[in-house]
Amino acid sequence: MEYSSTSNYNLSEVAKAIEELHCKHAEIRFLGNDITNEFVSFFLNFFRVSCLRSIILYIDGKHFRVKDATQITETNKKVNKIIICNTQELSFADDVLTTQGTLQYFSQKKWPIDRLIINRAMFAEAFHYNTFYNNKMAIDKIGFIRNDLYLPETYGKFDKCIDICQIVHSSNFRRFWKISPDQIEELKDNALRYAIYPAREIIMSEEKFHIKI
Numbered sequence: 001m002e003y004s005s006t007s008n009y010n011l012s013e014v015a016k017a018i019e020e021l022h023c024k025h026a027e028i029r030f031l032g033n034d035i036t037n038e039f040v041s042f043f044l045n046f047f048r049v050s051c052l053r054s055i056i057l058y059i060d061g062k063h064f065r066v067k068d069a070t071q072i073t074e075t076n077k078k079v080n081k082i083i084i085c086n087t088q089e090l091s092f093a094d095d096v097l098t099t100q101g102t103l104q105y106f107s108q109k110k111w112p113i114d115r116l117i118i119n120r121a122m123f124a125e126a127f128h129y130n131t132f133y134n135n136k137m138a139i140d141k142i143g144f145i146r147n148d149l150y151l152p153e154t155y156g157k158f159d160k161c162i163d164i165c166q167i168v169h170s171s172n173f174r175r176f177w178k179i180s181p182d183q184i185e186e187l188k189d190n191a192l193r194y195a196i197y198p199a200r201e202i203i204m205s206e207e208k209f210h211i212k213i
Contacts, residue, residue: 002141002149003043004031009143009158011046017164021137024053029103029149031141033062033086037071040064044076054080058103061087069096107149111199113213116192126181126194133176133202137168147173151201176202184209 001014018026026047030040040059047055055076059069061084069082073095082096085103092098099106125131138146144154145167155173156162167173181193185208190196200211 001026001139002029002031004141005034005039006032007141007143009139011043013164014139014158015046015050018047019051020165021168022051023137024051025056026052026054027056027058029058029107030060031103033060035059036063037068040068040072041075044072044079047078048076050078052078054078056080057082058106059084060103061085061089061098065089066091066096066098111197113196113198113200113211115197116195117197118195122197123194126196128178128180130176130179130181130184130202131197132199133179135177137164147176148199150199153201179209184211186211186213 028043030043040057044055055078057069057072057079059082064084064087066084066089069084069091073079073082080095084091084096084098085101085106087098088100089098122131125134133147136148138149138151139158140146140149140154143158145156145158145162145164146154155167155170158164179202181187181190181196181198184198184202187193187196187198198211200213203210203212
């Protein structure tokens with residue numbers, strides 16, 4: 001999920017949708033260099049009582065410090081990691097990391113398709129599902145609903161007239177969830193395909209599935 005001081009979609013409705021969809025994990029990117037401790041705390045209050053088990057935050061470091069992040073992780077137990085971007089401060093704690101790279105850089109950087117992930121749960125999921133698309137839902141800073149923030153396709157803008165749960169449960173939104181590595185032309189012959197996180201857009205050509213490398 002993306003959010004900024006100019007985002008105007010209803011956080012109460014988002015929290016309600018998260019409950020109805022039984023979401024367990026959330027990644028939240030706070031965009032803009034005007035993000036403060038108070039702003040983040042206000043946002044997190046909407047999800048304090050929810051089914052979410054873990055939350056990862058990405059925050060610009062111009063007006064946000066390591067001490068702010070530490071305070072948030074101490075008072076919001078669902079927040080298990082905060083990455084502060086665009087900062088000269090140093091922190092390598094388990095729950096607070098810092099980097100000089102900008103949030104925009106990390107948002108636009110492609111996941112290396114040749115990087116292997118040794119994880120039993122992901123390995124088992126990859127037998128039947130696409131681990132990039134499956135059970136994922138994203139909301140960009142304007143409120144458009146996507147499978148992932150990286151993907152260009154949108155499924156409507158989140159407002160009172162849009163039932164986000166109905167969209168997520170639709171066959172159109174889920175049409176790539178079960179496209180496993182065995183069905184993708186660029187991956188199906190790779191012996192290590194179940195350990196590859198296929199973070200790429202799926203396209204169809206001549207009735208075959210491809211990913212944009």
